[in-house]
Amino acid sequence: MNSHWRLLLDFGIIAILLFGVALFRAPRTARAGNLAAALALAGALIAVLLVNPLRDPAVVILALLAGGAAGVVVAMRTKMIQMPAMIAFQHGMGGIAAFLTSLVELNRAGATLPVTGQVAGLLGITVGAATFSGSLIASGKLAGVLRQTPVLLPRHAVIQTTLLVAILALGALVLQAAAPALLYGSLALILVAVALGVVFALRIGGADMPVLISFLNATAGLAAAFCGIIIQNRLLIACGATVAASGSILTYAMCRAMNRSLRLVLMPAPQPPAASPAAPAPPAVAEALPPPAAEKPAEPSAEEAGQPPLERALAALRAAQSIIIIPGYGMALAQAQFELAHLTEKLRAMGRQLRFAIHPIAGRMPGHMHVLLAEAEIDADLLFDLPDINADFEKTDLALVVGACDVVNPAAVEVEGTPISGMPILEARAAKQVVVCNLDANPGYSGVANSLYTNAKTILVLGDAKAALEQLREGLGASSTPS
Amino acid sequence: MGQFLFMAAVFAGAFVVSYLLISKVPTRLHTPLMSMTNAISAVTILGGILLFSAETNPLEKVLGALAIATAAFNAIGGFTITDRMLKMFRRHHE
Numbered sequence: 022m023n024s025h026w027r028l029l030l031d032f033g034i035i036a037i038l039l040f041g042v043a044l045f046r047a048p049r050t051a052r053a054g055n056l057a058a059a060l061a062l063a064g065a066l067i068a069v070l071l072v073n074p075l076r077d078p079a080v081v082i083l084a085l086l087a088g089g090a091a092g093v094v095v096a097m098r099t100k101m102i103q104m105p106a107m108i109a110f111q112h113g114m115g116g117i118a119a120f121l122t123s124l125v126e127l128n129r130a131g132a133t134l135p136v137t138g139q140v141a142g143l144l145g146i147t148v149g150a151a152t153f154s155g156s157l158i159a160s161g162k163l164a165g166v167l168r169q170t171p172v173l174l175p176r177h178a179v180i181q182t183t184l185l186v187a188i189l190a191l192g193a194l195v196l197q198a199a200a201p202a203l204l205y206g207s208l209a210l211i212l213v214a215v216a217l218g219v220v221f222a223l224r225i226g227g228a229d230m231p232v233l234i235s236f237l238n239a240t241a242g243l244a245a246a247f248c249g250i251i252i253q254n255r256l257l258i259a260c261g262a263t264v265a266a267s268g269s270i271l272t273y274a275m276c277r278a279m280n281r282s283l284r285l286v287l288m289p290a291p292q293p294p295a296a297s298p299a300a301p302a303p304p305a306v307a308e309a310l311p312p313p314a315a316e317k318p319a320e321p322s323a324e325e326a327g328q329p330p331l332e333r334a335l336a337a338l339r340a341a342q343s344i345i346i347i348p349g350y351g352m353a354l355a356q357a358q359f360e361l362a363h364l365t366e367k368l369r370a371m372g373r374q375l376r377f378a379i380h381p382i383a384g385r386m387p388g389h390m391h392v393l394l395a396e397a398e399i400d401a402d403l404l405f406d407l408p409d410i411n412a413d414f415e416k417t418d419l420a421l422v423v424g425a426c427d428v429v430n431p432a433a434v435e436v437e438g439t440p441i442s443g444m445p446i447l448e449a450r451a452a453k454q455v456v457v458c459n460l461d462a463n464p465g466y467s468g469v470a471n472s473l474y475t476n477a478k479t480i481l482v483l484g485d486a487k488a489a490l491e492q493l494r495e496g497l498g499a500s501s502t503p504s
Numbered sequence: 505m506g507q508f509l510f511m512a513a514v515f516a517g518a519f520v521v522s523y524l525l526i527s528k529v530p531t532r533l534h535t536p537l538m539s540m541t542n543a544i545s546a547v548t549i550l551g552g553i554l555l556f557s558a559e560t561n562p563l564e565k566v567l568g569a570l571a572i573a574t575a576a577f578n579a580i581g582g583f584t585i586t587d588r589m590l591k592m593f594r595r596h597h598e
Contacts, residue, residue: 038544039521045529045537052590055540059583062547069550073557080569081556085549088573092581099585107585108539111578115545118575121567122551129555129564137508238538241545246515252551253507255514260547262518267526267541271534381531388534395532395592406531 028255030068035259037061042263048401065256101396102353105234105386106164112237113156119244120149120211126251128204132197138251143192145247146207147214152240154218159233162226163385169466171226181224181288184217225286227466228427228441231275232286234386239268271387278381278407280443330482331489334456335496337480341418341454343374345410347447348390349383351424351459357487358397361423364494365399371497377403378410378447380428411448420452422473424486426465431472440467455479458486536589543582549575 038061044054075081099107123145127134134142161167174180191213195206225233242264249257276283338344346365352358368375377399383390394404414420422429429449433441449455450473461483462474473479482489529537552571560568 035518039518039525041540042522042525043528045526045533045540047530048533048590048593051533051536052587052594055536055583055586055590058540058544059579062544062579062583065547065550066553069553073554075553075556076559077556077565080565081553081572084552084569084572085576088576088578089580091573092577092579093584095577096581096584096588101589104535104539104585104589108535108542111539111542111582112545114574114578115542115548118546118548118552118571118578121571121574122548122555125555125564125567125571126551129558135508235538238542238545241542245545245548248548248551250508250511252554253511254550254554255511257547257551258511258514259518260544262515263522264541264545266519266522267537270523270526271538274531274534379531384535386535387538388531388536391532392535392589392592395589398592401532401593404532 027072031065031255031259034061034065034068034256037064038260038263042267062260101392102356103164104392105230105384105389106160108386109156109160109163109234109237111156112234112241113153113160115241116149116151116153116156116244118149119241119248120146120153120214123149123244123248123251124207124211126248127207128200130251131200131203134251136197138253139196140192141247141250143195143207143210145244145251146210147188147192148240148247149244150211150214151218151221152237152244154215155222155233156218156237156241158219158222159225159230159237162222163230163234169226169230171229172223174220174223177220177224178288181217181220184213184220187213188217221287228279228382228444229281229286231382231384231386231389232272232279232281232283235268235271235275236283236287237268239265239272242266242268275381275387278445279441280445330480331492331496334458334480334482334489335493337419337454337456338368338421338493338497341373343417344368344376344419344421345414345417345449345452346375346377346421346423347383347425347429347449348377348379348394348423349425349428350385351426352486353384353390353393353424355424355460355486357423357458357485357490358393358399360487360490360494362394362397362399364490364497365403367494367497375403376405376410376413378407378414379404380407380425380447383425383428407445407447411445414448414451417452418454420449420455422449422455422457422459423490424459426459426471427467427469429471429473430465430467430469432469435472436469439469441469449473450476450478453478456482458482458489460484460486533593536586536593539582539586539589543579543586546575546579546582549579 041054041057044050123142127142162169191210242261246258246261379390429447433444433446464470555568
């Protein structure tokens with residue numbers, strides 16, 4: 022095949038891929054889009070196999086089958102709540118593939134490569150290796166294997182900067198080095214980059230996880246593009262650019278949702294570690310707030326004081342004509358989304374106006390809550406994003422919070438200097454009444470006490486959200502049948 | 505240098521077009537979007553396969569096979585899992 026045909030073929034494959042991305046504009050067509058992208062990649066694979074006769078076809082085919090089979094098995098078994106951990110793990114696998122390929126190509130071509138190719142190779146190795154280790158840490162945190170709170174090493178900022186400088190120095194040394202030095206240099210580079218990925222990802226945790234996973238998405242794409250430059254392959258470069266663009270958009274969207282600057286999430290601030298919520302206990306700032314309600318749930322001010330919270334929640338639910346449900350990650354942890362779907366059906370059958378308010382960081386990755394609710398077959402038309410629904414809370418009879426804390430915490434707008442200060446929140450407190458079905462009244466991932474819990478109009482139903490929602494639904498059933 | 509400029513142009517072009525297209529993706533599809541783009545980043549599998557179009561020493565064989573296996577895991581697993589998610593989304597729209 023001459024080079025013109027190959028250029029045309031490559032651009033055809035890129036066009037199909039971008040068409041697939043374009044189909045993600047609507048849920049109805051997205052599935053076809055995914056298929057188009059998969060076909061584009063399969064087409065590219067077949068083209069490469071046809072054009073380049075392989076020296077060791079057995080090794081290639083075996084590796085393809087082993088990796089592919091493992092991929093399918095894991096993909097079919099992953100639960101929707103595990104999706105962020107799984108996707109982070111896959112970012113890591115992408116990182117490995119990119120840095121190994123860059124490593125072998127760089128050392129094989131060696132000094133015959135132009136300087137741009139060598140630089141791209143070193144960048145592919147570094148970014149790939151750091152993406153690999155950072156993703157595995159992120160995946161471990163998301164899967165609950167590692168502690169989810171940010172881990173701050175002593176002099177964290179210094180360590181991170183030192184590793185970055187070491188990478189630059191090593192890169193400069195290795196650039197245009199001869200055969201054995203090049204290999205040892207690149208291996209050292211991999212070690213330092215892996216260390217950087219670990220140090221970098223350890224410090225990020227809790228509510229910042231969606232930013233981290235989006236950022237790793239972008240770096241995995243960049244690593245693929247660098248790998249493409251060293252082997253001068255247009256497809257790798259274009260695909261890498263697409264992934265990098267997607268990761269950048271999601272990173273920006275997540276930062277904006279939390280009103281964070283990317284720099285602050287990614288680089289440790291040079292302040293004493295005391296200000297960071299490294300321990301599960303609330304940080305110093307929380308002490309300035311009204312005391313956490315953990316010890317003693319808010320006492321009702323009215324005459325209903327004697328009634329258990331569940332009874333009062335049921336009464337509030339019965340009386341409400343308009344309801345907004347705010348689901349949080351705690352709902353998914355309690356596996357309460359299916360029970361929530363039943364309650365939703367029940368309330369809608371009773372003629373209530375019912376909607377869901379979805380905070381951008383309600384899950385552990387961008388769009389995660391939508392996937393969890395879709396799994397429970399909750400009608401997607403009932404789901405509203407923060408900007409579209411926030412003004413409606415004051416006209417709403419009842420806000421039902423299920424397993425959410427930080428995203429409804431008024432401290433984010435009322436108190437300066439907390440980890441969530443400045444983050445837009447869902448204005449649950451503006452509703453006429455609030456029912457909170459959470460496991461406990463402890464602060465959320467941010468470690469900041471939630472003053473919504475102590476608000477007089479809030480009814481706290483603590484304990485297993487799934488059981489609480491079930492009891493509420495049964496209570497409603499008992500009341501509505503006679504009337 | 506011309507070669508490098510061409511590659512830079514491919515990167516910039518694909519980045520800009522993707523950026524414009526992905527800006528239109530609704531929030532509710534962000535998880536499947538990341539899952540799919542993650543599978544796309546496994547395009548490095550082509551690089552892994554191209555390693556074997558030349559003579560390989562044992563170390564290169566091992567590293568190359570590992571690169572192909574991880575990329576295949578990433579690609580096939582990524583597209584499969586995205587399809588599973590999108591199937592749930594479509595159910596409510598038909």
